[in-house]
Amino acid sequence: MLRPKIPTMPSPTGLITPPTVVEPTTVVQHHPTPAAAPTASTRPTIQLTPGTALALVGAGTAVVLVVGAVLVSMLLAVAVTGASVAVCAVVIRSLISSQHRR
Numbered sequence: 001m002l003r004p005k006i007p008t009m010p011s012p013t014g015l016i017t018p019p020t021v022v023e024p025t026t027v028v029q030h031h032p033t034p035a036a037a038p039t040a041s042t043r044p045t046i047q048l049t050p051g052t053a054l055a056l057v058g059a060g061t062a063v064v065l066v067v068g069a070v071l072v073s074m075l076l077a078v079a080v081t082g083a084s085v086a087v088c089a090v091v092i093r094s095l096i097s098s099q100h101r102r
Contacts, residue, residue: 048056
């Protein structure tokens with residue numbers, strides 16, 4: 001019952017063609033011409049002056065503060081929503097229990 005069954009290979013049907021013989025071809029090596037010497041890059045190099053470094057630090061700080069404020073406000077919204085749902089649940093439970101006492 002727990003022994004695996006090994007599938008048997010079915011015998012081919014129809015016309016069977018013999019495998020084709022591939023004959024090797026000659027390999028011709030071409031000697032590439034030497035490439036020209038690399039030229040200087042035309043892209044300007046980035047130079048950080050103290051002013052630009054200070055601007056980058058200020059922009060990074062602003063991004064961190066904005067993202068932090070958004071995340072804290074989302075957390076606060078979830079906390080306020082959870083607290084209000086809990087208060088509603090307590091009020092509804094007290095209303096239902098007081099209705100059963102009467």
